[in-house]
Every structure is written in structure tokens, then in C-alpha cells.
Amino acid sequence: MQPIVQSAVNFSEGRRKEVIEDIVLTVRNTPGVSVLDTSYDYDHNRAVLTFGGAPQAVGEAAFRLTERAARLINMEQHRGGHPRMGATDVIPFIPVQGIDMTQCVELARSVGRRIGDELKIPVYLYEEAATSPERKNLANVRSGEYEGLKEFIKKDERAPDFGPQQMHPTAGAVAVGARRPLVAYNVNFDISDVKIARKIANAVREKTGGLKNVRAIGLFLQDRNQVQVSMNLVNCEETPIYRVVELIKAEAARYGAKITDTEIVGLCPQDYLLEAARYYLQLPSFSADQVTENKIAWEMSGK
Amino acid sequence: MQPIVQSAVNFSEGRRKEVIEDIVLTVRNTPGVSVLDTSYDYDHNRAVLTFGGAPQAVGEAAFRLTERAARLINMEQHRGGHPRMGATDVIPFIPVQGIDMTQCVELARSVGRRIGDELKIPVYLYEEAATSPERKNLANVRSGEYEGLKEFIKKDERAPDFGPQQMHPTAGAVAVGARRPLVAYNVNFDISDVKIARKIANAVREKTGGLKNVRAIGLFLQDRNQVQVSMNLVNCEETPIYRVVELIKAEAARYGAKITDTEIVGLCPQDYLLEAARYYLQLPSFSADQVTENKIAWEMSGK
Numbered sequence: 001m002q003p004i005v006q007s008a009v010n011f012s013e014g015r016r017k018e019v020i021e022d023i024v025l026t027v028r029n030t031p032g033v034s035v036l037d038t039s040y041d042y043d044h045n046r047a048v049l050t051f052g053g054a055p056q057a058v059g060e061a062a063f064r065l066t067e068r069a070a071r072l073i074n075m076e077q078h079r080g081g082h083p084r085m086g087a088t089d090v091i092p093f094i095p096v097q098g099i100d101m102t103q104c105v106e107l108a109r110s111v112g113r114r115i116g117d118e119l120k121i122p123v124y125l126y127e128e129a130a131t132s133p134e135r136k137n138l139a140n141v142r143s144g145e146y147e148g149l150k151e152f153i154k155k156d157e158r159a160p161d162f163g164p165q166q167m168h169p170t171a172g173a174v175a176v177g178a179r180r181p182l183v184a185y186n187v188n189f190d191i192s193d194v195k196i197a198r199k200i201a202n203a204v205r206e207k208t209g210g211l212k213n214v215r216a217i218g219l220f221l222q223d224r225n226q227v228q229v230s231m232n233l234v235n236c237e238e239t240p241i242y243r244v245v246e247l248i249k250a251e252a253a254r255y256g257a258k259i260t261d262t263e264i265v266g267l268c269p270q271d272y273l274l275e276a277a278r279y280y281l282q283l284p285s286f287s288a289d290q291v292t293e294n295k296i297a298w299e300m301s302g303k
Numbered sequence: 304m305q306p307i308v309q310s311a312v313n314f315s316e317g318r319r320k321e322v323i324e325d326i327v328l329t330v331r332n333t334p335g336v337s338v339l340d341t342s343y344d345y346d347h348n349r350a351v352l353t354f355g356g357a358p359q360a361v362g363e364a365a366f367r368l369t370e371r372a373a374r375l376i377n378m379e380q381h382r383g384g385h386p387r388m389g390a391t392d393v394i395p396f397i398p399v400q401g402i403d404m405t406q407c408v409e410l411a412r413s414v415g416r417r418i419g420d421e422l423k424i425p426v427y428l429y430e431e432a433a434t435s436p437e438r439k440n441l442a443n444v445r446s447g448e449y450e451g452l453k454e455f456i457k458k459d460e461r462a463p464d465f466g467p468q469q470m471h472p473t474a475g476a477v478a479v480g481a482r483r484p485l486v487a488y489n490v491n492f493d494i495s496d497v498k499i500a501r502k503i504a505n506a507v508r509e510k511t512g513g514l515k516n517v518r519a520i521g522l523f524l525q526d527r528n529q530v531q532v533s534m535n536l537v538n539c540e541e542t543p544i545y546r547v548v549e550l551i552k553a554e555a556a557r558y559g560a561k562i563t564d565t566e567i568v569g570l571c572p573q574d575y576l577l578e579a580a581r582y583y584l585q586l587p588s589f590s591a592d593q594v595t596e597n598k599i600a601w602e603m604s605g606k
Contacts, residue, residue, distance in 0.1 A: 004596065004599055006595060006599070034599055034602035034603045035602070036595075036598050036599065036602060052595070052598075052599040052602075053599065053603065096595050096596060096599065097596055181595065241584060242583070242584065245583075245584055245585075259585050260585070261585050261586070261587050262584055262585050262586050263586065263588060263589070264586065264589055264593060266593065267593055267594070267595040267598055268589075268593055268594060268595065269594070269595045269596065270573070270594045270595065270596050270597070273576070273577055273580040273589075273594065274576055274580075276579070276580040276583060276584055277576040277577075277579040277580050277583075279583075280545070280548075280579060280580075280582075280583040281544060281545065281548055281565055281579055282548075282562050282563075282564050282565050283564070283565050283566065283567065284564050285566060286566070286567055286571075286576075290567060290569065290570055290571055291570070291571060291572070291573045291576065292309060292355070292399050292484065292570040292571065292572045292573065293307065293399060293400055293572065293573050293597075294573070294596075295339050295355075295570055296307055296309070296337055296339065296355040296356065296399065297600065299337035299338070299339060299355075300337045300356065
């Protein structure tokens with residue numbers, strides 16, 4: 001099986017289209033890498049660029065992107081609604097297939113070291129790649145943002161993992177890490193009372209006593225006159241999608257509410273969907289290499 | 304999306320290992336083709352070789368296989384338990400991704416024409432590629448087998464679609480066609496009375512009033528002391544796996560029987576499993592290009 005890694009780099013430009021396109025092109029021109037999605041927001045003044053491919057290629061693309069963004073974005077002039085500390089703000093490496101988290105952590109550390117050494121940008125390792133428990137959480141790493149970190153970085157406890165112990169004069173600092181794929185999952189109900197949606201969200205999410213790895217809010221959808229529980233599932237290996245849906249059904253039942261439909265926003269790894277098939281079809285031993293397309297692709301790549 | 308076709312060629316050798324290996328190697332050495340599975344049976348004196356890849360490459364491999372088998376297998380000396388009419392007996396082309404049935408029918412006809420013209424072996428088109436309704440069924444096409452067809456082929460209604468209107472002196476005739484992927488699916492129950500398994504099989508299969516595209520038998524599994532409904536699902540686009548399972552649950556309930564587990568034997572196209580996830584998770588609009596691995600592979604192949 002050919003190993004594939006995904007990245008979803010956040011960089012601090014959501015207004016100048018030509019700068020965004022230049023940075024996207026830098027990634028697109030890296031051999032062995034495919035750009036999967038680009039989105040940006042004027043108010044946040046921030047873009048998310050999703051790309052994937054072989055681990056070394058994805059690492060190379062992340063490095064080139066950081067180098068290019070450091071030339072084109074000046075954090076001294078950056079204003080935006082989203083917390084940020086650098087021109088390239090966050091680089092996560094996400095295992096997709098044929099690679100485990102440990103290897104993604106190694107990739108994050110090697111790319112981080114290179115950014116620190118060659119570009120002289122301070123690098124903080126976060127999530128699975130973090131070097132201390134408090135740095136797992138990106139919010140802690142970024143606390144103070146670009147402006148505040150100019151001073152905070154001098155403290156021992158805020159020293160970067162790689163690169164100089166001072167902010168880059170225009171590019172700031174960057175968080176590099178490894179994490180699991182995140183699934184954006186929405187569930188819609190046949191009711192219009194948002195209070196019930198909020199109760200279901202509370203029941204299902206980790207923060208308020210529900211399932212681990214589930215973040216959820218209740219919303220009212222004006223155009224559909226329906227309510228929704230909107231979720232981020234941050235670890236579908238530990239907490240699979242089917243378990244979330246079944247718990248939601250059980251909680252909705254106490255209000256007489258039923259699911260009308262659900263949606264996955266953006267991408268979802270194949271195995272998370274196979275796991276739903278395994279559960280509902282009671283297919284305990286079905287393996288990914290029984291999927292015809294996988295078998296053919298893996299046999300071919302092994303040639 | 305890179306188009307992929309699968310084939311599962313049946314040829315008339317299940318005893319001489321060196322002949323089987325020679326024929327497998329012929330396919331393996333065809334550029335762009337991957338061998339997915341080989342199985343053969345002494346009593347049937349027959350092998351099934353499953354391979355896949357780009358349509359033209361799979362067509363080329365099927366042609367080379369037929370040429371090689373015609374040199375190595377003499378039907379005058381062939382004996383075996385399974386109905387057969389040629390050294391290479393059956394060549395199906397099966398759409399896997401990025402290709403529709405119409406294109407597989409075209410592929411079957413162009414490979415069939417080439418076998419007829421260049422190898423002088425009579426070719427019968429069957430299933431979706433058939434040129435008349437009675438030739439859709441392989442059993443009709445093969446009726447009389449190798450020995451009987453020597454005479455029958457002279458009749459107008461048994462004239463081949465391509466090649467000479469007489470059997471090849473050693474290779475006989477070959478059926479070439481297009482068909483959907485077949486899923487071998489078994490469902491096991493928490494009971495040991497095979498009569499109940501047979502009743503469930505009768506209720507679920509097309510032949511006796513059940514679901515279209517489902518072939519089923521009831522079996523007793525000695526080693527597990529359980530009963531099983533063993534099925535071939537011949538068109539999971541029309542009749543998806545989840546519908547079969549839900550009907551089986553409903554029928555089993557009248558006997559107080561429950562499913563303990565199910566199994567897919569061999570390969571299954573990805574979309575048949577995604578359809579189960581769509582049904583049970585109520586995910587109406589989830590598309591295959593939202594699967595991370597697909598998106599990356601398709602973006603890469605489009606480069």
C-alpha cells in the first residue's frame with residue numbers, strides 16, 4: 001500500500017487573491033502532491049489549503065509553502081478575526097493510508113526542524129507531535145498571538161522546539177504537528193426547536209458528558225426550518241461515526257425527534273465509512289483490501 | 304478518475320500447475336494489469352484468474368491469455384466436472400470505476416472480434432454484451448459443451464458472433480461478455496436448524512419470490528453448529544446489500560432467529576459498501592469523491 005499523508009495548512013492571507021494563488025501554485029508544483037481544496041475568508045484574513053500525497057512530497061510542499069508565505073506575507077501588517085501567530089500559521093500532518101501516527105510525528109519534526117534551521121522561523125510542535133502535554137493544545141501554543149509572542153517567546157516555557165528563540169521579523173512563528181483526520185458531520189432533525197438541538201448536542205459531546213472525541217453545537221437552519229447538530233469528530237478510530245449516530249437517535253427519541261438526514265462536509269477517510277458498513281451489516285472481518293479498487297491500486301503500486 | 308476494469312477469466316486447466324502458472328504469468332507480464340486472485344480445482348479441472356487495470360490493458364491481457372491457453376490446453380484431452388466449451392472458456396469484463404457498462408460491452412466486442420479474427424477461435428458474446436436475449440445466459444451459450452458444439456455450431460442459431468463457424472480443433476470456443484461485479488455474501492444465524500435457513504433463503508431470493516438479483520441457498524455449517532444463507536448478489540446497484548440484510552432480518556424474526564455475523568467472500572466494489580453507510584447513516588448526498596483516498600488518487604491521476 002502506497003503511504004499517503006494529508007495536510008491542511010492554515011496561512012494568514014484571506015484577502016489578496018494573487019498571494020493566495022501564488023502559494024497554492026507553490027504546493028501544486030511540488031512533484032507527487034495534489035491540491036485537494038482551497039478555502040479562504042476575508043474577515044478572518046486566513047486561508048486553508050488542503051493537499052495530499054506521498055509523505056516526503058507533502059513534507060516538501062509544506063516547507064516550500066512556508067518559505068513562499070514568509071516572502072509574501074508580512075505579519076506586521078496583518079489584521080484578521082482568527083487567532084494567528086505566523087504567515088504560515090499551522091501545519092498538520094494527517095495519516096490517510098499506509099502510514100501511522102508515529103511516522104506522521106516524525107515527518108512533523110523533520111519538517112519543523114528544517115523550517116527552523118533553514119528559514120529561521122521559530123517552530124512549535126503541537127498535538128501528537130508536541131514535546132510537552134500543554135503544547136498538545138494549539139490554543140496554548142498560540143496564546144498571545146503574533147504580537148504577544150514577541151515577548152513571551154523569550155520565556156523558557158515558551159521557547160520554540162526548533163529555530164531561533166525570537167519571532168521572525170515578518171513571518172512570526174509556526175505550529176507544526178500531527179493529528180488524526182477530522183470529520184465535519186452534521187445531523188438534521190424533523191423539528192424546529194433549537195433548544196432541543198442544543199440538548200442533543202450537549203448529550204453527545206465530550207465536554208458535557210457525552211462521547212469522547214465529539215465536539216457539537218445545536219443550530220437552527222433558517223432556510224430549511226429545521227434544527228441541526230453540527231459536529232467535529234476528532235478521532236473516528238476511537239469513536240466511530242455509527243456510535244455517534246446511534247447515540248443521537250437515542251437522545252432525540254426522548255423528545256420525539258427523528259433524524260431526517262445527515263451530511264459529511266468535505267473529506268472523510270474510507271475506513272471510517274467501511275466501519276459503518278461493518279457495524280450495520282455485522283461484517284466483523286471485512287478488510288480494506290477486499291475493496292476491489294484498493295486491491296487493484298495496491299497490487300499496481302507494488303509492481 | 305482513472306477507469307478500471309476487472310476480469311475473471313475461466314480457463315480449462317485445474318491440474319497441471321506449470322500450465323496454470325504459465326498462463327498467470329502471461330497476464331502478469333501485460334503492462335498496466337494486476338493479478339488479483341488465482342484459484343483452481345482438480346475435479347472441475349478449471350481455473351479462475353482475476354485481474355484488473357486500465358480497460359485496454361485488461362483487454363490485451365485477456366487476448367494474450369486466450370492465445371497462450373490455446374497453445375497449452377487441448378480440449379480433445381480435457382475432462383472435468385464443470386461445463387466448458389473451450390481452453391479459455393469465459394471472459395467477462397466488469398466495470399469497477401470511471402467506466403460504464405456500455406464501455407465494457409464495447410471492450411468485450413473488440414476483444415471478441417480480435418480473438419475470432421486473429422486466433423481463429425469462435426466467440427460467443429454473452430450477458431450484457433449478448434447480441435440476442437437467449438445468449439445473455441451463459442448456460443444457453445455453452446449448451447452441448449465442447450463435444451456437442453462441434454455439431455451445433457453449424458446451425459444458424461448457434462453461429463458464433465466472431466470467428467469461424469467451426470470449433471477450433473484444440474481450443475474450442477470462448478464466451479466473451481460484460482457483467483456487473485458479483486458479491487459473494489454469507490449471513491450466519493444463531494440457530495442450527497437448516498430447514499429455517501432454507502426458508503429464509505427462499506424468502507430472499509429472486510427465483511422463489513424474493514429480491515431481484517439475489518441467488519441464495521440455506522446451509523448447515525458443521526464446524527460452527529450454525530446455519531447460513533449463502534448468496535450471490537449479481538446486481539448490487541439495483542439491489543443493494545443493506546436491502547438484502549434488512550429483508551433477511553425481517554424474515555429471520557418470524558422464526559426467532561438472529562444474525563450473528565455476515566461475511567463478504569473475496570472482493571467488493573467500494574460503492575456497494577458506501578451505499579450501506581449512506582443508508583444506515585442517512586447520508587443521502589455523500590459522494591465517492593469525498594473519500595479522502597479517492598480524492599487524492601483521482602487528483603493525482605488527473606495531473
